[in-house]
Amino acid sequence: MNKYIYDKLMALTDEEQRILNGEHEVNRSLYTDKGQFIIDSNKLLRKDELIDIRKHTRFIHFPKHKHNYIEFNYVYQGSLTEIIDDKEITLKKGELIFLNQYITHEIKPSKKEDIIINFIIKPKFFDYILGFLDNDNIISSFLITTLYTNYEEGEYLYFKVSDNKEIQSLVERIIIELYTPSIMSEATIKLLVGLLIVELIKNSQDVETYSVDNYEKMLIIQCLKYIDEFYQKGNLFEISKKLKQPHYKLSKLIKKHTKMTFKELLQQKKLSKAVELLKFSEYPIVEIIDLVGYENLTYFYKIFKKKYGTTPKEYREKK
Incomplete structure (x- = not known):
């Protein structure tokens, strides 16, 4: 790391200086305007900004809280001790943990030499990333669950990759690009985060996972994967047969966890694919309609x- 960023x-920070001067509790107004301690990305990110980093505040116990965004904690130096559902985890230098929006955690006081980088990422950022990931991996399942269902249970992925030079x-x-942005930073960051996730998938033997054991959740993930792959001709009866579940039961579960019917999810996927083809292809509109399954x-x-x-014609002309 270059000296400018290290220094x-x-x-x-101003917050850390106030703590050293005698402030004994985290100032919640810096993080949220709500009664519950749910850290708001709008307090930490600029308007329309999808990703940024923030150094974790040292010298103080950070009480139980959630986020309305996905968070990565990366130990740049020293260590980080978190308590998640009464389970204490200590990350060492070079390790990172992905936390979904529903996790409740608290963080023990960090010392001066403990430098933790918090990646603050709005869900929309991952639309690009998921586009090129294989569905059958631990990170894709984590992202699909937290982004596209109403499964409101805490989950984390803890990557013990301190010895992996490529990931480090x-x-x-990514940290350098976020601290010293250039004219192509947005595209560069997307590319680098995509490469990071690919490398983490390749090293999935080094990950510790946590989630509530929920069979319903796994069924919903399989349904979403099916829609993503077979949106043109897919139907509820076919996926019900694949999963060995009555169609009426699956229909209720889909509605419960996504607030949408199977038909609505299928339609949403078809329309998003049609928009993609309108933007990035020269296919005639009639052909696009056929390609997406209508x-x-x-x-x-x-x-x-x-x-x-x-x-569709007006949409294409405006692109």
């Missing part, structure tokens, strides 16, 4: 306009 990380290098490059042109135009407020 910046070691320097006392990627994290360092036979009735009138119906497609109706639902497209209802969702996007414009016709």
